[in-house]
Amino acid sequence: MSEKTPFFEIRNLHAKTEDKAILKGVNLTILPGETHALMGPNGSGKSTLSNVIMGHPAYEVTDGEVIFQGQNILELDPDARARLGLFLAFQYPVAIPGISVAKFLKSAADARFGQGTIKPAQFIKQLREDMKFLEMSEAFINRFLNDGFSGGEKKRMEILQMLTLKPVLAVMDETDSGLDIDALRIVSKGVNRMVGPNFGLLVITHYERILRYIAPSHLHVLIDGQVAMSGGPDLVKEVEKNGYDWIREKFGKEVLV
Amino acid sequence: MSDTDTTFKLETDSALVQEYKYGFVSDVEADELPKGLNEDIVRAISAKKKEPEWMTEWRLKAFRRWQKKEYPRWAKVQYPPIDYQDIRYYSAPKNTLKSGGEVDPELAKTFEKLGIPIEERNHLAGVAVDAVFDSMSIATTHREMLAEKGIIFCSMSEALQHHPDLVRKYLGTVVPPGDNFYAALNSAVFSDGSFCFIPKGVRCPVELSTYFRINARDTGQFERTLIVAEEGAYVSYIEGCTAPQRDNNQLHAAVVELIALEGAQIKYSTVQNWYAGDENGQGGIYNFVTKRGHCRGANSKISWTQVEVGAAITWKYPSVILEGDNSVGEFYSVAFTNKKMQADTGTKMVHIGKNTSSTIISKGISAGESANSYRGLVRVLPSALNARNHTCCDSMLIGDTCSANTYPVIEAETSTAIIEHEATTSKISEEQLFYVQSRGIDEESATSLIVNGFCKDVFKELPLEFSVEAIKLLELKLEHSVG
Numbered sequence: 001m002s003e004k005t006p007f008f009e010i011r012n013l014h015a016k017t018e019d020k021a022i023l024k025g026v027n028l029t030i031l032p033g034e035t036h037a038l039m040g041p042n043g044s045g046k047s048t049l050s051n052v053i054m055g056h057p058a059y060e061v062t063d064g065e066v067i068f069q070g071q072n073i074l075e076l077d078p079d080a081r082a083r084l085g086l087f088l089a090f091q092y093p094v095a096i097p098g099i100s101v102a103k104f105l106k107s108a109a110d111a112r113f114g115q116g117t118i119k120p121a122q123f124i125k126q127l128r129e130d131m132k133f134l135e136m137s138e139a140f141i142n143r144f145l146n147d148g149f150s151g152g153e154k155k156r157m158e159i160l161q162m163l164t165l166k167p168v169l170a171v172m173d174e175t176d177s178g179l180d181i182d183a184l185r186i187v188s189k190g191v192n193r194m195v196g197p198n199f200g201l202l203v204i205t206h207y208e209r210i211l212r213y214i215a216p217s218h219l220h221v222l223i224d225g226q227v228a229m230s231g232g233p234d235l236v237k238e239v240e241k242n243g244y245d246w247i248r249e250k251f252g253k254e255v256l257v
Numbered sequence: 258m259s260d261t262d263t264t265f266k267l268e269t270d271s272a273l274v275q276e277y278k279y280g281f282v283s284d285v286e287a288d289e290l291p292k293g294l295n296e297d298i299v300r301a302i303s304a305k306k307k308e309p310e311w312m313t314e315w316r317l318k319a320f321r322r323w324q325k326k327e328y329p330r331w332a333k334v335q336y337p338p339i340d341y342q343d344i345r346y347y348s349a350p351k352n353t354l355k356s357g358g359e360v361d362p363e364l365a366k367t368f369e370k371l372g373i374p375i376e377e378r379n380h381l382a383g384v385a386v387d388a389v390f391d392s393m394s395i396a397t398t399h400r401e402m403l404a405e406k407g408i409i410f411c412s413m414s415e416a417l418q419h420h421p422d423l424v425r426k427y428l429g430t431v432v433p434p435g436d437n438f439y440a441a442l443n444s445a446v447f448s449d450g451s452f453c454f455i456p457k458g459v460r461c462p463v464e465l466s467t468y469f470r471i472n473a474r475d476t477g478q479f480e481r482t483l484i485v486a487e488e489g490a491y492v493s494y495i496e497g498c499t500a501p502q503r504d505n506n507q508l509h510a511a512v513v514e515l516i517a518l519e520g521a522q523i524k525y526s527t528v529q530n531w532y533a534g535d536e537n538g539q540g541g542i543y544n545f546v547t548k549r550g551h552c553r554g555a556n557s558k559i560s561w562t563q564v565e566v567g568a569a570i571t572w573k574y575p576s577v578i579l580e581g582d583n584s585v586g587e588f589y590s591v592a593f594t595n596k597k598m599q600a601d602t603g604t605k606m607v608h609i610g611k612n613t614s615s616t617i618i619s620k621g622i623s624a625g626e627s628a629n630s631y632r633g634l635v636r637v638l639p640s641a642l643n644a645r646n647h648t649c650c651d652s653m654l655i656g657d658t659c660s661a662n663t664y665p666v667i668e669a670e671t672s673t674a675i676i677e678h679e680a681t682t683s684k685i686s687e688e689q690l691f692y693v694q695s696r697g698i699d700e701e702s703a704t705s706l707i708v709n710g711f712c713k714d715v716f717k718e719l720p721l722e723f724s725v726e727a728i729k730l731l732e733l734k735l736e737h738s739v740g
Contacts, residue, residue, distance in 0.1 A: 054695050057687060082697035090695075094688045098710025104696075107706060111697035144710070161696065 013064035024225035040222035050173040087167030089158040152183040159190035176210035188213030290347040319434035319444030332601040409454040416452035431514035450480035455490035477508040486521035519554025530567040538597030541569025548575035552584035560587040576605035579613035594627030603632040608641035623659035
């Protein structure tokens with residue numbers, strides 16, 4: 001595989017939930033080392049796309065493929081996708097009461113890298129360092145996962161998981177929503193540590209704010225379940241200035257706001 | 258520290274291939290009484306045990322009461338009427354000891370297979386074990402060490418012979434012979450069980466444990482356990498149970514009485530893994546048990562922790578009578594049901610003394626086509642000024658064909674009581690499963706992780722090694738209920 005082989009490619013993806021078609025032919029290719037941003041109005045299908053990529057059982061794929069690491073991952077369970085190196089930072093991470101952050105992350109790391117690959121002492125040491133980097137209190141190690149966490153703490157926990165599991169492709173589903181400026185800076189710092197020649201990133205967001213911290217090489221605008229427009233960093237500024245209407249017009253489709 | 262000598266090994270990894278690995282039958286020659294129940298049988302049991310005259314009378318009185326009683330119909334469990342004349346009430350291994358005092362190898366092998374070494378050389382460190390096989394106690398370990406501290410830990414039969422006055426003083430004072438249908442039956446025919454007596458001011462240095470094994474066909478197991486902690490004493494007691502896999506149902510009707518005098522503490526932990534029957538509900542143990550503790554003195558404390566993962570039907574309400582002022586009662590329970598299992602379990606906390614407090618944490622998990630009910634009573638009498646109770650009952654459903662019910666009753670007869678009750682029922686959440694799976698953990702492990710987290714508040718109450726085993730056991734049970 002040459003360095004620029006499209007290791008992640010969404011081809012003509014159609015998906016529905018409860019008989020409502022949401023994705024209507026999404027095409028998107030990410031190469032290693034690239035950071036892509038995906039924006040779009042409410043209801044355009046952004047979160048659905050991230051859920052379908054990870055394999056949420058509530059969505060049914062009706063057509064298309066998602067190629068990752070040389071295979072169509074739509075046939076795989078979510079856990080198998082994760083073990084291939086796919087990661088989703090959730091918009092609304094759920095709590096797992098009774099399971100500590102350390103236990104959860106160790107179980108996940110064992111699943112990802114193989115049982116016994118990481119020694120517990122080494123694991124905890126790395127976890128502590130990563131938590132320090134994300135400016136989290138060490139007390140989180142023994143807290144139950146996301147249980148009683150604030151919105152900002154949950155988002156940092158997602159990034160901590162990403163640093164621990166070292167994915168090769170990460171999808172961030174509106175990680176920036178509801179974050180204050182400090183939290184946004186910290187989260188971005190974590191993400192930028194991952195960015196490199198062997199890592200692909202898809203940042204789904206409502207606001208261009210996060211894109212000042214995580215500089216995308218590509219921007220896609222999703223409208224009514226399709227990528228209506230793609231471009232480079234300049235497109236971010238245009239969206240910021242003019243909203244989505246002009247894209248919608250250009251795309252020539254009726255869209256609900 | 259190797260596993261075998263420090264843990265009470267209910268499960269090993271090799272067991273993961275088998276759904277119920279305790280289903281084997283031991284080939285042991287038995288000394289049995291004929292099937293059926295009448296006064297002669299009761300007398301014969303008493304005679305086999307070489308009991309004092311008063312005990313025989315006590316049993317007969319209980320038998321007469323039982324005959325007038327109706328079996329309880331209020332529980333949310335269904336089973337065909339039991340033919341009490343078709344049950345054998347006494348079956349004991351004929352040769353428990355070989356010449357020289359060694360335990361019969363076949364019996365030792367049975368307990369070895371269950372992870373309970375009873376031979377002196379293999380004793381579990383930190384746990385003294387009383388092993389009960391059908392109607393008879395086989396061996397009790399660590400006796401001398403306990404005797405030095407004045408602690409009595411032996412089978413009920415021995416206690417009746419060697420400490421009759423102590424037994425007479427306490428037996429039936431918490432669960433009277435006429436308490437309920439099954440307690441009356443037990444009082445008439447109980448064959449063995451454990452007796453623990455912790456004298457004033459003594460802290461029992463090891464966990465006391467009884468392991469119950471039903472082996473013989475068509476035989477009921479009716480054990481009786483009595484634990485007395487005198488003033489300021491402390492004891493932690495653990496109980497485990499298994500039975501062979503058979504197509505017909507077998508009855509297990511036990512009575513457990515705990516008595517805590519002033520300042521005493523009793524911690525009673527159970528991991529119940531009786532054979533539960535097959536997918537069609539064929540076979541399995543009927544687990545009809547009366548367990549009750551009495552905080553008789555001020556500042557005493559009784560704590561029940563139960564992990565119930567087996568038995569075809571469970572009918573069981575470990576309770577605490579809080580008579581002493583400032584006494585504390587606790588009930589921590591995990592009840593897992595699968596296939597066609599039925600569990601109706603919970604607790605009663607009866608507040609009599611001033612400033613008494615109780616905590617109830619119940620976690621019900623239902624899978625398959627099972628039915629799982631929590632039934633609880635918190636009763637505060639007028640004398641129980643400033644009584645407090647906190648109850649939390651959570652139910653989790655795995656799949657669409659099981660059910661969970663909660664029947665909490667609160668009767669407060671004083672205005673100074675503070676009673677809190679929380680209850681939740683949830684389906685194991687798709688979002689939680691997806692989240693955990695999205696981190697690379699497969700569905701079965703993810704379910705097990707979520708369920709373990711759900712039970713955390715109860716597992717942390719178990720003695721450490723026991724808690725590890727309980728978690729493994731629940732994982733094993735869950736393996737067959739996902740997907």
